[in-house]
Amino acid sequence: MTRFGDHLATGVLILLLLAAWEVAGQLKLVADGTLPPLSAILLRLAAEWREYWPxxxxxLYTASLGFLIGNAVALAAAVSFCLWPVAERVFRGVNIAAFTVPPIALAPVLVIALDGETARITLAALLVYFPTMTAALAGLRSADPRAVDLIRAYGGGPLRTLWLLRLRAALPAILSGFQxxxxxxxxxxxxxxxxxxxRWGLGTFLLGSLGRAEPDRLWGIGLTATAIAGLGYALSATLAARTTSLNRAVNIGITGPEPETANEAPLRRALLLAAAILMPLLIWQAMLFWADLSPIIAKTPMGVIDYLITGKTAxxxxxxxxxxxAETVPITIAGMLLGLGFAFALALLSFAAPLLMRALLPFALVTQTMPLVALTPLAVLILGRGITVTLxxxxxxxxxxxxxxxAQGFAMIPKAAFDLVDAYGASTLRKVRLIAIPASRQWLFVAARLALPKALLGVMIAEWLATGKGLGNLLNQSRGYLDYGMIWTVAVVSILLSVLLYQLTPVLEWVGRSDRRVR
Amino acid sequence: MQGLPLQFTNVSKAFSIKGKALPVIDNLSLDCPAGSFTALLGPSGCGKSTLLRLALALESEDSGSLRIGGDSPRSICRSGAVGVAFQDAALLPWRSVEENIRLPFEVLGRKRPDPEKINGLIELVGLKGFEKARPGELSGGMRQRVAIARSLATEPRVLLMDEPFGALDLILRRQMNLELQRIWSAKRPTTLLITHGIDEAVYLADRVIVLSPRPARVLADIPVSFSRPRGAELLRDPAFHHVCDRIAALLDPETSAASAAAETAALDAAPVAAPAKAGTTA
Structure with missing residues (x-):
């Protein structure tokens, strides 16, 4: 099919799905009108345009600044980690903490420590940092090792290799991080x-609209946020598509070896591990020292220990x-497995049926950027307040x-690999099994790392806004009671829990690696 | 510009795999005089490529010493005096043919070479008209030719090649062999060529080194003295085939030990007869 035909078919599919939404809304098919028809949402949006604008x-201002700052820090960090693998291990704890800290738990803490606008930009930047950093680091390390040899053979050092090879080779990965x-x-x-x-912002607007039972207003705000995010996504995706086609052309991507740790002295390993664990605590302590706050509202690591273990509140x-x-952990594990499985199924679908996938992508994007705080009340109306809504x-x-x-991993597989199995008349399913899945293995682990800790965030948001159970609810209550000790404790415990989940990926990776051959 | 001598003296190298030491090169000595052309043959996995990686300072030897023009490989490589072509073209997919050939200059931090010169190299390897093409648009053989042009870009005094023609078809391979001989004769870089083609080795080199299975030792050192320039007619010369057969016997695990003993005895006793005869017939 021609390119134009492709676009046309995608467009028609999207229109069909939108039409289905309109019909479902008009006939109040979904939970008695909680899904309003698209036309009603858009009409309302148009009517209230002036109210939306500020x-x-x-x-837009907060998100853009957060995006810029977060990405700048992420790229600088990825380059440093690539040049000095030890730095990555020292900062591993910080990286995981930065990624896993549930934003809803951190927002009140940041507002205590920084002024409002700085706190908001910091939170946006924090959420940006990890995806870009991991993707960029994987990309920098995935440079063709033979090309690395060639540059080294001409006396090129790590910096020249970075400049001539790694940065350019990592571009598709970096852009997928931006997405x-x-x-x-x-x-x-x-x-x-x-x-x-x-005072201003779509989040504030949403908060003000939550009390009024007007699904079309809530959807309007959600769609506006989606449009902003979708714009950023589309820009990165367009750039990514351009660079990937060039990188893809020649060799199957052989990943450069991860820094060797097998022959390391036990003492050095123990020291690096200790540094990785202490580093976040150090930064936490330093930030509070710098912010100079009352120990009643700003708890240091010792403060949290006192609150939870040694003090009279313990x-x-x-x-x-x-x-x-006890309520949060089991459902987090279930949710994270389902989320990862869903992502894999979707990626396979995008590989096997790209057309259908392109039509579904905008809707998938909606679930991403539709702020969960807006989606949750609607989800509750549709699904009730049980376990389903949390999942x-x-x-x-x-x-x-x-x-x-x-999906990026699948796209990086060279055509030649598929031509080979095509020649043997392989079915799509077989192609997936023989080529796509093994070739995308390294990406599967990157994906797992991104997905696993997010599971806790999802569960906590649902608990906070919908089910009134578990850690999320505890946090919400503590905010109400100004129980600062518990706010900090929940933040710390949720990070620790996420780190634990995150540690599951190296185990998976190790299992997957057992059949790797030695070069 | 003259070639530089390349000397391996009692070089040993072992890799550690899962905590166990795997010796790859065992006390190997090899002397390549300035401007000579040496071919390395050996069973696959014997450590040929490691030898080359040592000479490129991509690995370091455990013991022994390695000198290029009396200097360490690292400093020589940084001076741009060494050209390299790997089995895999290892082109940067986002760069055009000419930009790929220019790469060594950028790595060395030199100013851009004369475009005339790059065009000359492109013409030399028969890729005129493809200057702006990207590697993805070229066939495997064409990519390999780009890699060869790139290895020649800095006018190297030492040329290290690891099966550079492995991906080419026979006709193209012959053509490239002729070209390589011409280039070598004109500039006389000291050349070390790793290959699996016995005929290619004998056709191109002054001497053929046969290595043992891992860990690599020199099994036989066979001088090849057919006069130059060597044309296609040499390939039909019985003397040529005689040398090839002897090497094949050395590489065949069935007959290897006996041949090696005979070879050593012959080396000790007198100058090897066959190439001497060949020298007169060619």
Whole structure:
């Protein structure tokens, strides 16, 4: 089919899906009108345009600055980690913490420590940092090792290799990171507005509209946020498509070896691990020292230990915390597996049926950028307040990042690999099994790393806004009671829990690696 | 510009795989005089490529020493005096043919070469008209020719090649062999060529080194003294085939030990008879 034909078919499919939405809305098919017809949402949006404008401007400003700052830091970090692998290991704890900290838990803490606008930009930047950093680092390391040899053979050092080869080779990966980061920046901005008492911003607007039972207004705000995020996504995706076609052409991507750790002295390994664990605590302590706040509202690591273990609040705090964890942990694990499975299925679909996928992508994007705080009340109306709503929300926060990375991985597989199995008359399914899945293995782990810790965020948002259970609810209550000790404790515990989940990926990776041959 | 001598003296190298030491090169000595053309043959996985990587300072030897023009490989490579072509073209897919050929200059931090010169190299390897093409648009053989042009770009005094013609078809390979001989005769870089083609080795080199299975030792050192320039008619010369057969016997695990013993005895006793005779017939 021609390119034009492709676009046309995609367009027709999208129109059909939109038409189905309109019909479902008009006939109030979904949960008695919680899904309004698209036309009603758009009409309302057009009518209230003037009211939207300052909110859009504020969110756009916060998200853009967060996107720029987060990406700049992420790229600088990825380059440093590539040049000095030890730095990556020292900062591993910081990286994981930066990624796994649930933004809803961090927003109030940031607002305590920084002024409002800085806190919001920081949160947006924080959500941007990790996806770009991991994707960029994987890209920098995936440069063709033979080309690396060639440059070294002419006496080129690490910097010249970086400049002539690695940065350019990493471009598709970096841009796929941006694709994830753009919606994340908007989500961060909206969540921060929601939790920080900002005057303007779509999050604030949403908060003000929540009380009024007007689904079309909520959808309108959600779609506006989606449009902003979608713009950033589309820009990165367009750039990515251009660069990928060039990189793809020649060799199957053989990944450069991960830095060797097998022959390392145990002492050095232990020291690096200790540094990785201490580093986040160090930064935490340093930030509070620098912000110069009252120890009642700003808890240091020792403050949290006092609150949870040694102080007189310990018994009550522990009971509440354990009860919350017992509710949160099982559903987090279930949600994270489902989210990853969904992402993989979607990536396979995008490979086997690209046309259908391109039509579905805008809708997948909606679930990403539609701020979950807006989606959740609507999801509750449709799905009730049971376990289903938690799982659905968890899948919707986990799958997207994983999907983008996996789809990128499939796209990087050279045509020649498929030509070979085509020649043997392989079915699509067989092609997937023989080529696509093994070749995308390295991407699967990147995807798993992005998805797993996000699961906890999804569960906590659902608990906070919908089910009134577990860690999310505990956080919400603590905010209400100004129980600063518990706010900090929940932030710390949720990070630790996410780190634990994150540690599951190296185990998976190790299992997957056992059949790798030695060169 | 004269070639530089290349000397391996008692070089050993082992890799550690899953904690176990795997010796790849065992006390190997090899002397390539300035301007000579040496071919390395050996069973696959014997450590030929490691030898080349040592000479490129991509690996470092565990013991022994390696000198290029009396200097360490690292400093010589940084001076741009060494040209290299790998088995895989290793082109940067986002660069055009001419930009790929220019790459060594950028790595060395030199100013851009004269476009005339790059065009000359492109013409030399028969890719005129493809200057702006990207590697993705070229066939495997064409990419390999770009890699060869790139290896010649800095006018190297030492040329290290790891099966550079492995991906080419026979006719193209012969053509490239002729070209390489011409280039070598004109500039006389000290050349070390790793190959699997016995006939290619004998056709091109002054001497053929046969290596043992891993860990690599020199099994036989066979001088090849057919007069130059060597034309296509040499390929039909019985003397040529005689040398090839002897090498084939060395590489065949069935007959290898006996042949090696005979070879060593012959080397000790007198100048090898066959090439001497060949020298007169060619």
């Amino acid at each position: 909110h859009v401007a504020a969110t 994830v980061a753009a919606p994340a920046a908007v989500l961060g901005a909206v969540l921060a507005e929601f939790g920080s008492g900002a 018994a009550s705090a522990q009971t509440r915390l354990l009860a919350a964890l 659905v929300i968890t899948i919707s926060v986990t799958f997207f990042a994983a999907f983008v990375v996996l």
